[in-house]
Amino acid sequence: MNYVKIITNRYKNLLVDKAFMTLYYQFIEMLETVGSMLLNLFYSLRCLVMGELDRAKFLEQASRFGVDSLPISLLMVSITGMIIAIQVSLEMVKQGAGDYVGMLVALSII
Known part of the structure; x- marks a missing residue:
């Protein structure tokens, strides 16, 4: 058996998984940030229109x-x-x- 190939393939998969998960978490964080910004915008517009300023x-x-x-x-x-x-x-x-x-x-x- 060629243990070097097995270990190398597992290591590569691990790096790909880490990179994918990092990108995934950053994307989710970006969506949360954009969502909170939109909620703040809608709240501000509502307060402005309703005269609660x-x-x-x-x-x-x-x-x-x-x-x-x-x-x-x-x-x-x-x-x-x-x-x-x-x-x-x-x-x-x-x-x-x-x-x-x-x-x-x-x-x-x-």
Whole structure:
């Protein structure tokens, strides 16, 4: 008997099973996430249509996720722009397009 082939086949099947189960669990998790997002959307629309919207809480949440998050958002955009400029500038200078680095960074930030 060729034990190497038997062990190799069992090992391959085990890897395929693990990969399939991993993909299966990730797919199920994605479906649960999409389902909960849809439920939240329908609940929000129902509250909006029925007039059950608490204006104070709405304004607090809008402020928290809008204006109050602006400093960290601007910081992240600035750092990303610096990284893009560092990565691209040397090659653009070699190619003779060093004057366009600023424009490229501005476009990438937008």
